[in-house]
Amino acid sequence: MATTVLDHWVSGAAFAGASTRTAPVYDPARGVVQREVRLASTADVDHAVKAAAAAFPAWSEASWNKRQAVLFSFREILNARKEELAAILTSEHGKVTPDALGEIARGIEVVEFACGIPHLAKGEYTENASTGVDVYSVRQALGVVGIISPFNFPAMVPMWFFPIAIALGNTVVLKPSEKDPSASIWMAEAMKEAGLPDGVLNVVHGDKEAVDALLTHPEVASISFVGSTPIAKYVYETGTASGKRVQALGGAKNHMLVLPDADLDLVADSAVNAGFGSAGERCMAISVVVAVGDIADDLIPKIVERMATLKVGDGTRGCDMGPLITKEHRDKVAGYLDVAATDGAEIVVDGRGIAVDGEADGFWLGPTLIDKVPTTSDVYTHEIFGPVLSVVRVATYEEGLALINGSPYGNGTAIFTNDGGAARRFQREATVGMIGINVPIPVPVGYYSFGGWKDSLFGDTKAYGPDAIHFFTRQKAITSRWLDPSHGGINLGFPTN
Numbered sequence: 036m037a038t039t040v041l042d043h044w045v046s047g048a049a050f051a052g053a054s055t056r057t058a059p060v061y062d063p064a065r066g067v068v069q070r071e072v073r074l075a076s077t078a079d080v081d082h083a084v085k086a087a088a089a090a091f092p093a094w095s096e097a098s099w100n101k102r103q104a105v106l107f108s109f110r111e112i113l114n115a116r117k118e119e120l121a122a123i124l125t126s127e128h129g130k131v132t133p134d135a136l137g138e139i140a141r142g143i144e145v146v147e148f149a150c151g152i153p154h155l156a157k158g159e160y161t162e163n164a165s166t167g168v169d170v171y172s173v174r175q176a177l178g179v180v181g182i183i184s185p186f187n188f189p190a191m192v193p194m195w196f197f198p199i200a201i202a203l204g205n206t207v208v209l210k211p212s213e214k215d216p217s218a219s220i221w222m223a224e225a226m227k228e229a230g231l232p233d234g235v236l237n238v239v240h241g242d243k244e245a246v247d248a249l250l251t252h253p254e255v256a257s258i259s260f261v262g263s264t265p266i267a268k269y270v271y272e273t274g275t276a277s278g279k280r281v282q283a284l285g286g287a288k289n290h291m292l293v294l295p296d297a298d299l300d301l302v303a304d305s306a307v308n309a310g311f312g313s314a315g316e317r318c319m320a321i322s323v324v325v326a327v328g329d330i331a332d333d334l335i336p337k338i339v340e341r342m343a344t345l346k347v348g349d350g351t352r353g354c355d356m357g358p359l360i361t362k363e364h365r366d367k368v369a370g371y372l373d374v375a376a377t378d379g380a381e382i383v384v385d386g387r388g389i390a391v392d393g394e395a396d397g398f399w400l401g402p403t404l405i406d407k408v409p410t411t412s413d414v415y416t417h418e419i420f421g422p423v424l425s426v427v428r429v430a431t432y433e434e435g436l437a438l439i440n441g442s443p444y445g446n447g448t449a450i451f452t453n454d455g456g457a458a459r460r461f462q463r464e465a466t467v468g469m470i471g472i473n474v475p476i477p478v479p480v481g482y483y484s485f486g487g488w489k490d491s492l493f494g495d496t497k498a499y500g501p502d503a504i505h506f507f508t509r510q511k512a513i514t515s516r517w518l519d520p521s522h523g524g525i526n527l528g529f530p531t532n
């Protein structure tokens with residue numbers, strides 16, 4: 036059977052482009068290539084940017100109501116056909132159906148936020164800043180904005196950005212992950228069906244060549260990137276050197292600090308959910324449990340007991356956890372078990388070679404638990420991005436906090452305790468962008484912004500929420516005087532009030 040090739044989407048239609056390069060898109064639960072995806076050349080990206088630039092004047096002039104109407108319709112389509120999109124996510128990413136639906140629900144939250152954007156994008160007005168002089172501000176769209184997204188949330192992460200950018204009057208070139216690119220095409224088609232004019236949302240598939248073309252294109256005003264830290268740093272530096280505003284969200288190593296007074300059943304449930312959901316391929320996954328005092332001895336059996344109930348397999352078969360994204364990634368993650376053994380850690384549950392409800396060639400690795408992980412080990416210092424949960428034992432709250440604050444990452448963290456004073460202290464002292472208190476994955480709701488600190492975010496602007504209004508617009512301040520009888524006169528001094 037001939038393998039189909041997924042096209043780009045430009046000016047409201049499929050676009051093949053001139054590049055002949057392609058990449059395989061796997062079905063990770065079967066371990067087979069299910070289609071190829073085109074990898075855009077610089078010229079292909081230029082074609083998409085030109086289409087977005089051509090659509091910008093009319094779209095930015097469209098009324099707020101007209102733009103909102105598209106987003107309201109898009110929301111209806113998402114709600115009515117979410118199973119269709121979820122099936123695409125499961126087929127190319129591997130995540131289980133309920134998790135795919137959860138991803139879509141969190142994307143819809145941002146669409147809903149974008150539906151209310153006229154209120155949030157309003158300017159300010161000061162009457163009589165000087166006598167007879169009014170000062171006011173407006174926010175205007177940037178132009179063509181670039182979005183580059185990772186493999187792990189093929190629907191939600193693009194939706195963190197494009198609904199808001201579009202609602203504010205920008206036009207978009209989206210470069211999704213080449214590993215699971217079909218969700219972006221589905222969403223672009225749905226936006227067209229929702230009434231979006233051609234050229235406002237374009238999708239180019241590709242790898243470094245396409246990313247570089249976006250980062251340096253003179254007609255691209257901004258870049259919103261989500262991915263691993265080394266690429267986020269590169270994107271930030273290259274994009275800003277080209278004069279663009281850039282928000283680049285990077286990798287993570289999220290710790291869960293467990294105080295001795297915590298409810299250990301809640302902690303065990305939370306550690307398992309946040310450690311192994313989506314096979315640990317979430318930037319907000321918990322990868323390290325930091326157990327204070329000697330609670331690890333009581334906590335670990337509770338975690339192990341819950342891990343034994345997890346069903347791993349094909350995401351469409353009612354399993355709890357699916358495969359990893361590629362064979363290379365699965366092998367890399369599994370390699371950390373060898374590192375753990377060499378470094379003297381204790382492998383409590385080994386996910387290699389587990390029985391799965393799925394095809395033998397799928398990219399499987401079962402839930403894995405490693406205790407007594409030395410903080411000098413790569414198992415602790417690297418972002419593993421798989422179903423591997425580490426336990427680090429510390430004596431005090433201070434020692435645990437120092438570990439968290441010593442990490443180069445600062446995406447999310449959580450404290451589990453029944454002591455309000457300790458929780459309050461933690462929320463203030465942790466140098467991390469998103470904090471959970473008895474909540475393991477503290478992804479902020481759509482009307483707060485999402486983003487980490489330190490190497491988890493380059494730039495000063497988080498994703499969605501209020502930060503997005505700032506990021507996707509330029510503010511203009513206007514000082515206005517209409518002639519009245521008191522006007523006139525020469526005065527070369529600097530204007531004062």
Ligand code: NAD
Pocket residue numbers: 183184185186187188192210211212213241242243246247261262263264266267284285286287317318418420446486487491
């Ligand atoms: P990745 O960095 O490999 O890829 C992200 C994007 O960059 C993709 O579109 C990819 O095509 C492109 N890219 C890859 N290599 C490139 C290169 N050399 N030059 C230019 N562009 C390149 O990330 P991934 O593996 O797709 O996603 C997983 C990573 O994303 C993890 O590190 C995870 O923590 C992170 N992530 C972070 C957040 C967050 O909000 N902070 C959210 C989701 C994922």
